[in-house]
Amino acid sequence: MTADRNCCIGAGQCVLTDPVVFDQDADGVVLVRVERPTGEAADRVGEAVGLCPSGALRIEHD
Ligand code: SF4
Structure with a gap:
């Protein structure tokens, strides 16, 4: 899970989709707290990738 903070x-x-995996800094820019979410969190992360309006989120597969 990576997030392009410039994007x-x-x-x-x-953060609304998964407040454990994602957070925002004081400027509102995304912070990724869990780089390899599993189970239901992984499902929510997939949802967040689709919801993000800037395309900043990427799921990395090994
Ligand atoms: S949804 Fe996208 S644009 Fe919004 S805070 Fe998260 S990464 Fe940033």
């Missing part, structure tokens, strides 16, 4: 526009959709 993020601070819309907060990711």
Whole structure:
């Protein structure tokens, strides 16, 4: 799970989708707290990737 912090526009959709995996800094820019979410969190992260309006989120597969 990576987030391009230069691309993020601070819309907060990711944090609303999973507040454990995602957080926002004082400027509202995304922070990824869990780089390899599993189970239901992984499902929510997939949802967040689709919801993010800036395309900042990427799921990395090995
Ligand atoms: S949903 Fe996208 S644009 Fe919004 S805070 Fe998360 S990464 Fe940034």
